[in-house]
Amino acid sequence: MTRILLxxxxxxxxADIAATLAAQGYIADLEADGEEAWFRGDTEDYAAVILxxxxxxxxxxxxxxxxxxxxxxxxxxxxxxxxxWSERVEGIDAGADDYLPKPFQMEELIARxxxxxxxxxxxxxxxxxxxxxxxxxxKMRVAVRGVPLNLSSLEYRLITxxxxxxxxxxxxxxxxxHVYASDAEPDSNALEVLEGRVRRKIGRDLIExxxxxxxxxxxxxx
Amino acid sequence: MTRILLxxxxxxxxADIAATLAAQGYIADLEADGEEAWFRGDTEDYAAVILxxxxxxxxxxxxxxxxxxxxxxxxxxxxxxxxxWSERVEGIDAGADDYLPKPFQMEELIARxxxxxxxxxxxxxxxxxxxxxxxxxxKMRVAVRGVPLNLSSLEYRLITxxxxxxxxxxxxxxxxxHVYASDAEPDSNALEVLEGRVRRKIGRDLIExxxxxxxxxxxxxx
DNA sequence: CGCCCCCTGTCAGCTTGTTGTCAGGTTCAA
DNA sequence: TTGAACCTGACAACAAGCTGACAGGGGGCG
Numbered sequence: 343m344t345r346i347l348l349x350x351x352x353x354x355x356x357a358d359i360a361a362t363l364a365a366q367g368y369i370a371d372l373e374a375d376g377e378e379a380w381f382r383g384d385t386e387d388y389a390a391v392i393l394x395x396x397x398x399x400x401x402x403x404x405x406x407x408x409x410x411x412x413x414x415x416x417x418x419x420x421x422x423x424x425x426x427w428s429e430r431v432e433g434i435d436a437g438a439d440d441y442l443p444k445p446f447q448m449e450e451l452i453a454r455x456x457x458x459x460x461x462x463x464x465x466x467x468x469x470x471x472x473x474x475x476x477x478x479x480x481k482m483r484v485a486v487r488g489v490p491l492n493l494s495s496l497e498y499r500l501i502t503x504x505x506x507x508x509x510x511x512x513x514x515x516x517x518x519x520h521v522y523a524s525d526a527e528p529d530s531n532a533l534e535v536l537e538g539r540v541r542r543k544i545g546r547d548l549i550e551x552x553x554x555x556x557x558x559x560x561x562x563x564x
Numbered sequence: 565m566t567r568i569l570l571x572x573x574x575x576x577x578x579a580d581i582a583a584t585l586a587a588q589g590y591i592a593d594l595e596a597d598g599e600e601a602w603f604r605g606d607t608e609d610y611a612a613v614i615l616x617x618x619x620x621x622x623x624x625x626x627x628x629x630x631x632x633x634x635x636x637x638x639x640x641x642x643x644x645x646x647x648x649w650s651e652r653v654e655g656i657d658a659g660a661d662d663y664l665p666k667p668f669q670m671e672e673l674i675a676r677x678x679x680x681x682x683x684x685x686x687x688x689x690x691x692x693x694x695x696x697x698x699x700x701x702x703k704m705r706v707a708v709r710g711v712p713l714n715l716s717s718l719e720y721r722l723i724t725x726x727x728x729x730x731x732x733x734x735x736x737x738x739x740x741x742h743v744y745a746s747d748a749e750p751d752s753n754a755l756e757v758l759e760g761r762v763r764r765k766i767g768r769d770l771i772e773x774x775x776x777x778x779x780x781x782x783x784x785x786x
Numbered sequence: 787c788g789c790c791c792c793c794t795g796t797c798a799g800c801t802t803g804t805t806g807t808c809a810g811g812t813t814c815a816a
Numbered sequence: 817t818t819g820a821a822c823c824t825g826a827c828a829a830c831a832a833g834c835t836g837a838c839a840g841g842g843g844g845c846g
Contacts, residue, residue, distance in 0.1 A: 511704045554717035
């Protein structure tokens, strides 16, 4: 059975989500208080956690961090207020598995939840290889030619998103949304800088720039 | 035409589903035996699979996993016995695209099937070929005789528009509208220049000029 | 508390690809 | 034959993307 811990203080939103989850066959335990949520997440066994970062009492971030501290390792989908910039990066650092800026579509939430569950429970499928690059999403490991790489969280998110969508061209705005879990800042070449840093680590020619369109992983020709 | 592979051993249910599918315009191939189903799913081409997990002979889960193992990637809607939660979780891991606990309403099944098909269609690698030219809209890649081309975004837009409308002559003003975002510039031979650049890359005789009317892709005679 | 290191955004300058313009040439249809 | 439609190579302006340097902030550790 699939139990989900839902940490959300806004009653209306919480009810919505809970209903949707139920309709999809998940069992949702609702928790509005951060402290309490942390306790429950630590003692009971959930398949995943949906966590709103805008909590009173104890902020979601601390939960995330503490969660990481002990052995437990359930996947976490984080809900953030749109544009809460500082929360984003920190949250990513703290180890969220996926992000969803509010407001969002319920289908979107379900989709992410599914993918997070699948990835987490993942078997052999969590290891993806493209040429000499291998990505193990379960272990959060990226290696080139077998040599493990030291990636920051943003770099890791960039790679995994590209790898997951390796069969198409990912527009930069989409990449930004997923890497930073929110809409882009107006003018900033942050993504390009990140792109460059990643390239320096994994090799210059694995990510292809499609000028005017986006980026895509370059599959080695068979 | 949309063919669905229906893997279900209960004859009554199978007949029900098959009838419903037929009524909705799908063509359903029924298969009661798991082993056999796996074989068919692997050799024939279906738009989707409806799979009952409670199969004798070979359990549905193995089919799912094997399916993921090889290249094939048709969407799968899984039917589970009520409350068979463990199956469900495993199923998710194995890569089912949607679930339906028994008993269910036929409308519900159709709805899920539709949504799964729709979702999947968005990911299909849409590959069009005209003679030696192949256009993969998903990867945004154009190749001639298997050799991938380096096209700018305008060039790419030009080609795809022509390819999409290969069965008619596209007037230049229409081409301009679609290649450039709306408003055409008054007098300028920009399009002709673009046209030339594209031709130089894909081969001089693939695009035919209809003097005074427009352009059209030249289909090789069969 | 203070130090240091890592992460990451900003900035400025640079490189390179893209694209419209133009001038002249070529083709085609009447 | 003639004029309009179309093609082409060259060029210059522009924009997209890349890079190295730098600084602020946070976390870890003594």
